[in-house]
Amino acid sequence: MTPRMREIIRQVAAEHGLHPVEVATRKTKSRYVLARVDAARRLRAARYSTMQIGAALGVDHSTVSLYLGHHTRKQPPTMGRWHKPHVRLMRGSRLRAFLRGEKLSDYLARQLALPAPDSAQKPPKRRRRYLVPYAGAGPDYQWKVRSP
Numbered sequence: 001m002t003p004r005m006r007e008i009i010r011q012v013a014a015e016h017g018l019h020p021v022e023v024a025t026r027k028t029k030s031r032y033v034l035a036r037v038d039a040a041r042r043l044r045a046a047r048y049s050t051m052q053i054g055a056a057l058g059v060d061h062s063t064v065s066l067y068l069g070h071h072t073r074k075q076p077p078t079m080g081r082w083h084k085p086h087v088r089l090m091r092g093s094r095l096r097a098f099l100r101g102e103k104l105s106d107y108l109a110r111q112l113a114l115p116a117p118d119s120a121q122k123p124p125k126r127r128r129r130y131l132v133p134y135a136g137a138g139p140d141y142q143w144k145v146r147s148p
Contacts (some may be wrong), residue, residue, distance in 0.1 A: 001054050001055075004046060005043060005046075005048065005052075005056050008042050008043055008046060009023050009024070009038060009039050009056065009057075010055075012035055012038050012039040012042060012043075013035065015038070016031060016034065016035040016038070017031075018031070018032070018035055022035075023035045023036060023039055023057065024036075024057050024058045025058065026058065027057075027073065036057055036059070036067065037067045038055060039053075039057060040047075040053050040064050040066070040068060041068060043056065044064075046066055049061075050062075050064040050068070051067055053120040093111075094107060
């Protein structure tokens with residue numbers, strides 16, 4: 001470690017209220033991590049490589065790249081190992097709720113709720129009707145009612 005590196009780490013430690021040795025430890029509390037990030041940025045501004053900064057701070061060079069913001073969330077995720085897909089068996093009302101696009105939590109809340117009294121039940125929905133012409137119908141076509 002060069003004297004210039006030591007001086008930068010001492011300055012960062014003094015600003016963060018830490019001992020210079022604590023900046024280069026593996027502690028994960030936010031005050032130590034923020035001090036390491038600050039030190040890494042200052043060392044990078046002083047034209048040191050990520051390998052040199054990592055050796056001085058006791059971390060890997062890829063961690064230094066993370067500290068410097070070279071890795072962002074905009075990068076596509078890497079491919080993980082293949083695993084067998086998990087298939088959930090759905091039957092009956094749970095399957096119908098899924099096909100309607102209902103959330104599973106809403107479905108379970110509805111299933112666990114007490115049933116409403118018979119007088120509070122909604123009347124059945126009316127069937128929708130559509131006006132459907134045949135293909136190529138002109139403006140004087142007599143529209144016919146068609147139910148689904």
